[in-house]
Amino acid sequence: MQTITASDITIVDLGLADTVEAQRLSSQESWPHRVEDWQFLLDISQGVGAIRDGKLVGTAVLTPYGNTAATCNMIIVDPALRGLGLGRRLIERLLEQAGGREYRLIATQSGLPLYEKLGFVATGRIRQHQGLVKAVAATAEVSEATHDNLADLIALDKAALGLDRSALMAKLIAEKPFLLLRDQNGLRGFAASRPFGRGYILGPLVARDDEAYRILLNASIKRHEGEFLRIDLTEAAAGDAALVEAAGLVHVGGGIAMTRPGAEGVDVAGEARVYALASQALC
Numbered sequence: 061m062q063t064i065t066a067s068d069i070t071i072v073d074l075g076l077a078d079t080v081e082a083q084r085l086s087s088q089e090s091w092p093h094r095v096e097d098w099q100f101l102l103d104i105s106q107g108v109g110a111i112r113d114g115k116l117v118g119t120a121v122l123t124p125y126g127n128t129a130a131t132c133n134m135i136i137v138d139p140a141l142r143g144l145g146l147g148r149r150l151i152e153r154l155l156e157q158a159g160g161r162e163y164r165l166i167a168t169q170s171g172l173p174l175y176e177k178l179g180f181v182a183t184g185r186i187r188q189h190q191g192l193v194k195a196v197a198a199t200a201e202v203s204e205a206t207h208d209n210l211a212d213l214i215a216l217d218k219a220a221l222g223l224d225r226s227a228l229m230a231k232l233i234a235e236k237p238f239l240l241l242r243d244q245n246g247l248r249g250f251a252a253s254r255p256f257g258r259g260y261i262l263g264p265l266v267a268r269d270d271e272a273y274r275i276l277l278n279a280s281i282k283r284h285e286g287e288f289l290r291i292d293l294t295e296a297a298a299g300d301a302a303l304v305e306a307a308g309l310v311h312v313g314g315g316i317a318m319t320r321p322g323a324e325g326v327d328v329a330g331e332a333r334v335y336a337l338a339s340q341a342l343c
């Protein structure tokens with residue numbers, strides 16, 4: 061049997077030209093990302109790839125949120141090359157480049173041992189639901205977000221997560237439906253959706269209270285009647301997935317939310333909560 065050594069594999073920066081090959085790797089894992097989903101991610105991220113014999117055999121992506129935090133995502137090693145230290149090499153390269161930030165990620169069972177060794181600790185569970193959306197009852201009044209709302213949306217997102225996701229929010233506002241709910245005190249919550257994988261993904265859904273979550277969830281699901289929809293619910297929503305299930309979105313698994321604290325603490329104002337992720341990659 062041929063022995064593979066570290067010198068057979070080179071680590072390169074991942075660019076938009078690599079998205080077709082990267083999509084091949086993620087589809088090997090039965091992940092639903094289209095080439096467009098890789099492009100969406102790499103537009104606001106930096107990635108590294110492992111090359112062997114001219115072929116992409118591994119990926120790792122880091123999405124910076126401001127100067128103090130980032131998510132790590134799309135960490136994949138070709139099945140034939142696992143257990144040789146390549147996953148660790150890729151992620152360590154990313155962390156070196158990005159400095160002493162706080163890192164967050166959603167781990168699969170397969171990634172868990174690697175992340176624990178790198179100092180990540182579990183902070184919660186994510187429930188992934190998906191399916192063809194059935195007809196749902198009409199809903200309370202919500203409105204469509206516009207670019208004029210962007211600063212308020214970024215501020216509420218930051219209050220919930222402690223992260224500055226301006227670049228992501230600026231991309232999401234161009235997608236539809238992006239719904240918001242207001243009251244006399246201002247923005248009560250928002251729910252973004254965008255094309256993703258086999259259909260659409262609903263999230264982030266951020267709200268000041270559970271009732272706002274339910275209103276936004278219902279209104280967003282209604283806009284997707286007849287379409288394939290995915291939603292990744294956080295623990296804030298976990299006890300309240302009845303509407304999601306009634307709409308035909310079946311629980312199909314999930315992941316483990318993990319954090320590795322940075323040099324600077326990340327402030328979570330706590331005035332709002334994240335009920336659904338932008339995606340497992342983007343948290």
Ligand SMILES: CC(C)(COP(=O)(O)OP(=O)(O)OC[C@H]1O[C@@H](n2cnc3c(N)ncnc32)[C@H](O)[C@@H]1OP(=O)(O)O)[C@@H](O)C(=O)NCCC(=O)NCCS
Binds near residue numbers: 136137147167177
């Ligand atoms: C997760 C994944 C990237 C790991 O890649 P890899 O190249 O096999 O990992 P490495 O060989 O670098 O292993 C890193 C460390 O984790 C440990 N490890 C990896 N898989 C392990 C397992 N299943 N059980 C126990 N330890 C494990 C290794 O022993 C190693 O420890 P060490 O550096 O102290 O020796 C790879 O399994 C993969 O692509 N999985 C499918 C995609 C996926 O789920 N990615 C994670 C997304 S969150």
